[in-house]
Amino acid sequence: MTAPAVEAHGLVKRFGETTALDGFDLEVPTGTVLGLLGPNGAGKTTAVHILTTLSRADEGTARVAGFDVATEGARIRSRIGLTGQFAAIDEHLTGRENLVMVAQLSGLPRDVARGRADDLLDRFGLSDAGGRAARGYSGGMRRRLDLAASLVTSPEVVFLDEPTTGLDPSSRFALWEVIREVVALGTSVLLTTQYLEEADELADDILVMNHGRGIAQGTAAELKDRVGGETIVVELSDPTALDRASDALRDIAGGELHTDPRNGRLSFPAKGDRARLAATVRALDDADLDLVDLGLRRPSLDDVFLELTGERAVADEAADDVAQPTGGRR
Amino acid sequence: MSAATPTVTGHDVAEIARTYRGSFLRDSIVVARRNLRRIARQPQIAVFVLIQPIMFVLLFRYIFGGAITIPGIPYVDFLMPGIIVQTLVFGAATTAIGVAEDLKSGIVDRFRALPMNRSAAMAGRVVSDQVLNLMSLVVMVVVGLLVGWRPTGTPAELALAFGVVVVFALSFSWIMAAIGLALKEPEAVQSAGFIWLFPLTFISNVFVPPSTMPPILQNFAENINPVSLVSNSARVLTTGAYLCGEDLCTDVSANVLGSLGWSIGIMVVFVPVTAWLWGRLGD
Ligand SMILES: Nc1ncnc2c1ncn2[C@@H]1O[C@H](COP(=O)(O)OP(=O)(O)OP(=O)(O)O)[C@@H](O)[C@H]1O
Ligand SMILES: [Mg+2]
Numbered sequence: 121m122t123a124p125a126v127e128a129h130g131l132v133k134r135f136g137e138t139t140a141l142d143g144f145d146l147e148v149p150t151g152t153v154l155g156l157l158g159p160n161g162a163g164k165t166t167a168v169h170i171l172t173t174l175s176r177a178d179e180g181t182a183r184v185a186g187f188d189v190a191t192e193g194a195r196i197r198s199r200i201g202l203t204g205q206f207a208a209i210d211e212h213l214t215g216r217e218n219l220v221m222v223a224q225l226s227g228l229p230r231d232v233a234r235g236r237a238d239d240l241l242d243r244f245g246l247s248d249a250g251g252r253a254a255r256g257y258s259g260g261m262r263r264r265l266d267l268a269a270s271l272v273t274s275p276e277v278v279f280l281d282e283p284t285t286g287l288d289p290s291s292r293f294a295l296w297e298v299i300r301e302v303v304a305l306g307t308s309v310l311l312t313t314q315y316l317e318e319a320d321e322l323a324d325d326i327l328v329m330n331h332g333r334g335i336a337q338g339t340a341a342e343l344k345d346r347v348g349g350e351t352i353v354v355e356l357s358d359p360t361a362l363d364r365a366s367d368a369l370r371d372i373a374g375g376e377l378h379t380d381p382r383n384g385r386l387s388f389p390a391k392g393d394r395a396r397l398a399a400t401v402r403a404l405d406d407a408d409l410d411l412v413d414l415g416l417r418r419p420s421l422d423d424v425f426l427e428l429t430g431e432r433a434v435a436d437e438a439a440d441d442v443a444q445p446t447g448g449r450r
Numbered sequence: 451m452s453a454a455t456p457t458v459t460g461h462d463v464a465e466i467a468r469t470y471r472g473s474f475l476r477d478s479i480v481v482a483r484r485n486l487r488r489i490a491r492q493p494q495i496a497v498f499v500l501i502q503p504i505m506f507v508l509l510f511r512y513i514f515g516g517a518i519t520i521p522g523i524p525y526v527d528f529l530m531p532g533i534i535v536q537t538l539v540f541g542a543a544t545t546a547i548g549v550a551e552d553l554k555s556g557i558v559d560r561f562r563a564l565p566m567n568r569s570a571a572m573a574g575r576v577v578s579d580q581v582l583n584l585m586s587l588v589v590m591v592v593v594g595l596l597v598g599w600r601p602t603g604t605p606a607e608l609a610l611a612f613g614v615v616v617v618f619a620l621s622f623s624w625i626m627a628a629i630g631l632a633l634k635e636p637e638a639v640q641s642a643g644f645i646w647l648f649p650l651t652f653i654s655n656v657f658v659p660p661s662t663m664p665p666i667l668q669n670f671a672e673n674i675n676p677v678s679l680v681s682n683s684a685r686v687l688t689t690g691a692y693l694c695g696e697d698l699c700t701d702v703s704a705n706v707l708g709s710l711g712w713s714i715g716i717m718v719v720f721v722p723v724t725a726w727l728w729g730r731l732g733d
Contacts, residue, residue: 174559174731174732175732194471194472197563197564198467198469198470198471198565200563202559202560202563204556204560208555208556208559208560209556209557209560210555210557211555212488212491212492213484213487213488217484217487222560222564224476224477224480225477225481225561225565225566225570226466226470226564226565227466227469227472227565228458228461229461229466232463232466236458239456253491269560273463274456274463274464274467276464
């Protein structure tokens, strides 16, 4: 049994009155991807900063690649890669110059640095843009360059802090592909994200955090199980008929009926009972209600998130055009 | 260790990185080269750095200068050494701005997560900023000659004069690096990082002999302010020792040694302060 790639125990970090980390534990087994999922202000970046030696914990201990973050920072820095929340590239240098600089500052002799930069530009689809100043890059290209810079030394442990935030879907998928390749090489990865889908896609295991603490951990499937099974979802063509529909379905739903007046939607647990779906159709038909949609829905990580934190996930919030009341901070 | 460790022409990059412990000299040069590239690609910076001192020379030479009489020496010969010192001291402010911009852009976080030497980023910054200072020095000398400055020192004296001034400017760059790290925001640096340079350079003998100032200011300008000491060194060395004995200077070596002493003292304090601030950036 080798030591975990990353382990943290009881991390506490305060910024004045704010407690950014409040007894935070985490473990990334070697060769796996841990998705760290949390809303704005949960403490994800603070945790990444402590683990990458950019910041010091007030309390607690952490080891990365087997070394102590408090006393063996230099050894850690020579074994990790960090892609921070905001791209850390030099706008006035070309893509190639950025990578060569990082490679040299990681100890590679100039020739090796140049060769490595070219390899990475090629792999990240930046060969053509490599000679242009990074200032002129698109958001997706910047992100790829930033990721390439953190992989220059083929590090044992890679930290990715919201690597795809702000990217359009196709750039995001492209970046996922690159991250999967990195993972396939056996690199251990700690990935923070606000996108539930992203954690589901890339991570072996997901740690949900809020207010500086882990609140649940498991695979996507395990987390979904915690919320319960499938849900029956009904969407009315006439949202004002919601009350009538609620009356019609009350018996079937058995007190667990959720209504959403914004879009005329009703939902309740299916309880693994397929007959409930048929009963629902009949009840709505008897009440003479027209439907846009009716179906069984598997719980999404959004539901998990809402269940665990009492807050809607940001990605979801952004997708809704009407603001949702949230349990706490955004 | 994964089987697929990348190699470049036979070098295992992960293995090289794992054993790298940073090299102050090598890493500083890499960072300095990066900064020089940035300067070369933003010509507006150099233009700004060079235009202001030219305006100052013209202002004092032709607007105020006519009303200022220095016994025994043409005003332009009095002015130029001092205004060169003032320009280079102000030039150090570009270091604070550059440091704050690097912090804002995130490149400092990139540096701090690398195995590079922990003082190299600031050393590279400070050294590369002296290139801008040397450029403004050359421009000032040319403009000075055009407006009638006639330095009379020997080549060795002139070289020593410029050397004293450049070393002083270097030490001020370290102060400014610390200020950039402390204030962090470029806007904060712009508004609060270097206003103190105005009293420092004006309550000095840069533009006028302090003899007409109120006693407190005069005492500061003559006996405390290192800007006066450095200006005096440059003045004595550029106008020739024959002028000593007027109220301009007393002893060349006392001025030069005093100036170098200040420069070294500032660096002895601010190089470690900068390293300390660098280490605490994430807290
Ligand atoms: N340098 C700092 N000074 C003061 N407060 C800070 C600092 N850094 C973080 N905080 C606070 O600590 C808390 C955690 O912040 P952190 O950036 O770690 O959250 P996050 O999970 O990364 O959020 P996001 O998803 O918005 O990036 C927040 O309340 C934040 O305001
Ligand atoms: Mg963050």
